[in-house]
Amino acid sequence: MSKLDKYLRTDQMPHFACPGCTHGTAWAAMIRSIEQLGLDKNKTVMVCAIGCAGRLPVYLDFPSIRTPHGRALSYATGVKLANPDLNVIVFMGDGDASAIGGNHLIHTARRNLDITAIVATNEIYGMTGGQYAPTTEGGRFASTAPFGMIENQLDVCKLVEGAGASFVGRGDVYHVRELKDLIASAITHKGFSLVEVFTTCPTHFGRRNNMKKPSVLVEHLKNLTVSKKQAEKMTEEEVAGKLLRGILLKEERPEYVETYDRLAGFKEEGESV
Amino acid sequence: MKDKVLMQGNQAVAEGALAAGVKFCAGYPITPSTEVIEILAKKLPSHGGRFIQMEDELASIGAIIGASAAGKKSITATSGPGFSLMQENLGYAAMVEVPIVIYNAQRVGPSTGGATKPHQADIMQTKWGSHGDSPRIALMPGSVKEAYEITIKAFNFSEKYMVPVVILMDELLAHMRESVIIPKKEELEVINRRTDVAPQAEYLPYRMDETGIPVLPPLGGGYRYNISGMIHGENGIPDLSPETIDACVRRINSKLDKYYDDIVIVENEKNESAKIALFVFGSTTRPAKGAIKKAKKAGIEVELIRPITIWPFPEKEVREVAERMDKIIVAEMNLGQTAGLVRQAIEGKAEVVQLNRVDSGHISVDDLYHKILEISS
Ligand SMILES: Cc1ncc(C[n+]2csc(CCOP(=O)(O)OP(=O)(O)O)c2C)c(N)n1
Ligand code: SF4
Ligand SMILES: [Mg+2]
Secondary structure: OOOHHHEEOOOHHHOOOOOOOHHHHHHHHHHHHHHHHHHHHHEEEEEOOOOOHHHHHHHHOOOOOOOOOOOOHHHHHHHHHHHHOOEEEEEEHHHHHHHOOOHHHHHHHHHHHOOOEEEEEEOOOOOOOEEEEOOOOOOOEEEEEOOOOOOOOOOOHHHHHHHHEEEEEEEEEEOOHHHHHHHHHHHHOOOOOOEEEEOOOOHHHHOOOOOOOOOHHHHHHHHHHEEEEHHHHHHHHHHHHEEEEEEEEEEEOHHHHHHHHHHHOOOOOOOOO | EEEEOOOOEEHHOOOOOOHHHHOOOOOOOOOOOHHHHHHHHHHHHHHHOEEOOOOOOHHHHHHHHHHHHHHOEEEEEOOOOHHHHHHHHHHHHHHHHHOOOOEEEEEOOOOOEOOOOOOOOOOHHHHHHOOOOOEEEOOOOOHHHHHHHHHHHHHHHHHOOOOOOEEEEHHHHHOOEEEEEEEEEEHOOOOOOOOOOOOOOOOOOOOOOOOOOOOOOOOOOOOOOEEOOOOEEOOOOEOOOOHHHHHHHHHHOOHHHHHHHHHOEEEEEEEEEEEEEEEOOOHHHHHHHHHHHHHHHHHOOOOEEOEEEEOOOOHHHHHHHHOOOOOEEEEEEEHHHHHHHHHHOOOOOEEEEEEEOOOOOOOOHHHHHHHHHHHOO
């Protein structure tokens, strides 16, 4: 029995993930951050959709809703507006969040609704067998990119920053110790927060890109990112081509529901004028 | 005293929704339904509810399913192109048994069609537009006054039977103005979904009691369970065993059967001397009554059968009428969507005569009267 069992539907174990998959590492970091913050399980709603990353609610003992592919953020918007007292956490795969759900991602960020989105970027569609995602690095191979990825790689963090998110963070499962605090900061932030977590899919991404061994793939992650703090001490050439890790943006901005309720004069029914 | 108010069809839907206790609306503008979201945007906050304009119709319906799962009565309003975008999520709501109300003001189709002109051609899509077999209720009011009452009914049905309900109107009714008598609050029947659940330790979201309707407490209201569009058993957790797939698909698709008589609303005044029946709905209701009067003057008796509930299709009622008739005129602003359903229901007991108008003009008294003359001679 693990310390986190109280957050799990242990009767659903063993889980479905492939050996060496690190989505679970991101899930665990999220659960640890929930534990650290002492969030009430009953008042923390998990919204996920489809894909390996989105399978999470099956294993978590929270109120949870699994939506059609890509739609998690739209459902989460409804949950939050129905009951703003709830903590709403949305866990998505990179394809789920940024391809089929890309429009919802842009607009949920723009509204600055107080929900937390965690995007597990494994640079591939794991669930459907290794097709390329918007986040796949140029030149990488996927079942639908047999000659190498030719599209530009999407930077999810930059996208939501541009769209108006008030908290943006990036982490990866190699630097797992930083993840818990990063996700906790995102959850406590008032407004839309997004944390992109680089994870690994040895089964499909690794196998097609000469990194079949799970540890090799995690090692590859290690070199993909550099912490914001480290980067400050490095030269421009040294930082070039690396992704920044840590809190990339944090600004206090009016949150949607607060503003709505104030401007619209919202009253719960039965509340006196 | 009751209030008598001059209202547009869309306004009647918005006011009906407020009377039914709607607490959330998410929408994306589209003619001829937009007034509904405009009115709710303004009025919801003072009725304890919230409105949001979403980025598209996929998001609008997603948001109302989320809000309803969190316990709030929710509606979205749209028209053909938007309704097409909503289909996957509509099937989802039916599958997970979260109640929602969708208002579809039908416009000329297919595709962008014609925004400001009526059709009645989304009837089949309402039931079959989403993949897989799944249940729906669809209601078609015949006047502005009825739009108000039927909207309240739509919420009542969706809450009582944990099923998506579609209100199907057409552009004509949506923009028509008529007097509506607003009943007093005490006189309204407003039904809320059940919340009497077993303690968490024993609770299973999709374990049925004798009602066959699940009890789903609000997400975040103290119960921890999973809502999932994947095939699930009693515990709401995905399970793809053939037995569970079979049980799940059969259960959700038969759960309304025993409530047929409550759900199916049909206007039908028996006329023992009639050998012709007129099957119409929605905005054709009034012209149909005019045509029947005109025919009577000319010595021809015609019986009206008008479904307000179109899904589930009122097979029993239509068959009963067909047994007494020689011919049934099925008049609709499409190429024969319900004519097929009528044929299927009556199994040759009467001849089905179609009257289809798709030029965006309404089916007039004269259209119907001439058809009656033509087939009675
Ligand atoms: C509307 C729709 N289109 C396609 C699919 C098939 N599908 C399921 S998961 C998935 C991709 C998931 O990839 P990602 O979000 O990156 O998650 P991962 O499996 O990599 O964790 C796709 C395309 C679907 N379920 N629904
Ligand atoms: S396919 Fe990839 S992402 Fe999915 S469980 Fe396996 S390793 Fe993880
Ligand atoms: Mg992925």
